[in-house]
Amino acid sequence: MDEGTEMSLTIAQLVRRLKGSHLHAQMERQARECLHQPEIQLESLKDDVRRFLRTSGWERKLQNAVHRELLISRLPPSFPAPPPEHLKEPLAYMRKAQASWERRILKSLNSMSTELGVPLARMRPVAEQQELSNKWNEMGTDEPDLSRFRPVYAPKDFLEVVVSLRSPNHDSGGDVGARSHWGLIHVPLDVKDITQLRGVYTELGLAEGQLGIDDNAHPDLFENNYIDIGKKALAEQDGAAAQQYSRRGCPTGLRADLWALILNLVNQPQDAMHYEQLKAGVLQHDLLVDKLISKDVKLTASNDDYYFVFEDFLYQVLLCFSRDAAILEHFKYNSATPPKSYIQGKEEDEDFAVFYPPNGVIPFHGFSMYVAPLCFLYNEPSKLYSVFREMYTRYFFRLHSISSACSGIVSLCLLFERLLQTHLPQLFYHLRQIGAQPLRIAFKWMVRAFSGYLCTDQLLFLWDRILGYDSLEPVAGSASAFFQFFSLVKLTLNLWPLPVLAAAIFAFRTENLMEVTSLASAEAVLADLSTLKVMPLIQIFLFAV
Incomplete structure (x- = not known):
């Protein structure tokens, strides 16, 4: 299927979804009401109505709605359409x-x-x-x-299901090889290595200003100007700009409005x-x-x-x-x-x-x-x-559903283990040998998106980046920039900060963890995360390891 056909199918599906929305009904009503204005002329009716909707802010609202649909539904579908269960x-x-x-x-x-x-x-x-x-x-x-009454299940129960997963077409002792069998996840899913993560998340480079780091060290040089940029995104009600802005953190006073704008909630x-x-x-x-x-x-x-x-x-x-x-x-x-x-x-x-x-x-x-x-x-x-x-x-449903999605909990667990095995092999091997598999400790952090483990301001910095990096990642080789925007989006990594932070915490506590002799003592070393600073840990692990 050529680019033009796939783009046409995508646009048609977007139109179908938006036609049933409240936004569509509002825009229709505004279009009818504007017909009574003197500047709307019969001979240029279509152009005049479009101009009115653009200048009155409805074009921006439509852009935000389209952006949300693309992120939520991961458009477009493949062609010919697969069975419904394959879409899930x-x-x-x-x-x-x-x-x-x-x-x-x-x-x-x-x-x-x-x-x-x-x-x-x-x-x-x-x-x-x-x-x-x-x-x-x-x-x-x-x-x-x-x-x-008792909880129907706890994260540790779900972990046992996740680690028991096996592909009938894959020999876990084969090509994923020497490192992966150290861990608990034995399914052949494609996850990024740290070099690929660095390439995608350049905004978190050591030279880039970050809320959660630079606002503490240089508040006058960074925060004031940064807040003005956030206010501009809000004033223009630009959801895509707000999302890009969130990648470097949201100021406390603007976060609530920025998140609502990113999520397209009016x-x-x-x-x-x-x-x-x-x-x-x-x-x-x-x-x-x-x-x-x-x-x-x-x-x-x-x-x-x-x-x-x-x-x-x-x-x-x-x-x-x-x-x-x-x-x-x-x-x-x-x-x-x-x-x-x-x-x-x-x-x-x-x-x-x-x-x-x-x-x-x-x-x-x-x-x-x-x-x-x-x-x-x-x-x-x-x-x-x-x-x-x-x-x-x-986001959150992905943390307690079994799937092969790159943003699903299984892939996140595999990414965590791969990062730790690759960059801290001695630590990983030591913990494995004493029966303290790292995933058994980190899983509860990830399945709750670290809520209840970090202090609130640090948790919100983490969630800023989750919203900021929920993006459409185009397929390599697509010819036009416009087609890339509507291209396949299976590589989105909207929950990537969770395994990266988990691995960074283990790296930060390596010295103490190398001294432990049991799972209980390893858990004791990692029991209190409330004093940790999220962004320095992530930044150092990604770009200074």
């Missing part, structure tokens, strides 16, 4: 492992429901609805007895209305997963020195999230499949099946920590909710 995950053994994992999670949830005599869902009595409504903003003061009345509808769903129905959410918040965020004050926000956002059926849309490009529940006595009859929970996401131990850092940025629940939902459907 091309490797059969990965699909099989993910399906097996989903059955295990669902079995655990159903067993808990049966053992405890707690239904998966029930209608709340009117009095209970009123009581919950009255204490909606004070749910953190409630102390329900959750002792009988505070619209319908967003607040949608949040209120979800809240009404929480008030009307009690779900078993509500107990899992409450248990998780109590076990994690409520015991965290940074996040315990946001307990009420976490309940509100996560309970609404569980009811949001719009989240199901991301399963089109997620290797996972939303679980289903059946009306009693109608098991296996698809006419009596519903997705459970309504968003298709069963929370695990630590899930609430995806939301907690965002509470520092957004104090309006509907805005906080919108940002979290976008962050989850763009």
Whole structure:
């Protein structure tokens, strides 16, 4: 298929997706309203309407929407179109492992429901609805007895599934060879080496100014001018410019607005209305997963020195999230499949099946920590909710789904092990020999995107770079720059900072780790990450190792 044909297919698919969006309806309404303005002439109607939409800011909003669609859906599709399951995950053994994992999670949830005599869902009595409504903003003061409830799974359970993955067409003792068999990941996925990472992420070079480094050393020379550039991106509402800017870090006072712009989230009345509808769903129905959410918040965020004050926000956002059926849309490009529940006595009859929970996401131990850092940025629940939902459907789902995607947790684990094996082979071998495989320590950091391990300001610097580097990486050899923009994008590395930082932490603590003699002592050396500075570690590991 030639470039022109593929580009035409991409544009057609973009148009189809955007036609069903709220933005399209708004633009149509604005176009109709502008027809009454005197400068709109019949003989030049099309050009005049286009000029009006451009000068009134709608062209920029359309550009931001197109940019988001390209990043989210990884357009265009290949031609001819592959089977739907291949769009979600091309490797059969990965699909099989993910399906097996989903059955295990669902079995655990159903067993808990049966053992405890707690239904998966029930209608709340009117009095209970009123009581919950009255204490909606004070749910953190409630102390329900959750002792009988347990997390459906924890990161260590998921790790065992990840390390058990094997390709039926690959001999792990062969070409990936001498280094890879030291580690726990034995699947032949393509990950970048440090030389390739340096080539892609030149903005993090030692000569480049970085928030998180240079703002502390030279605030007058760097930060003031840098803030002005960020303000300009916001003033022009340029999502692509804001994303590029985020690669070197976002100033504290601008971060919330820059992230919202990068995620193409405009505070619209319908967003607040949608949040209120979800809240009404929480008030009307009690779900078993509500107990899992409450248990998780109590076990994690409520015991965290940074996040315990946001307990009420976490309940509100996560309970609404569980009811949001719009989240199901991301399963089109997620290797996972939303679980289903059946009306009693109608098991296996698809006419009596519903997705459970309504968003298709069963929370695990630590899930609430995806939301907690965002509470520092957004104090309006509907805005906080919108940002979290976008962050989850763009990034976080990849951290607990089995897939061959280069931004998926399996590839991230492999990248971490390869970086450590290549650049710190003595350390890796030493830890392996004493039964302290590095991935067993680093996995919990990565699966939670380091939330709860780093101090908040450093975590936000890390997440700045995740948003900043969520980019379209063109296929080598594409002729035109325009075609490159719409070209295949399977090499995007939007979660690359996680394994790089994990490897950098091991490098930083090498001297102490070389002295340990057990997994417990290695974990003790790496137990407290709260004093670490993220950007110097990443920068030194990438460019000075």
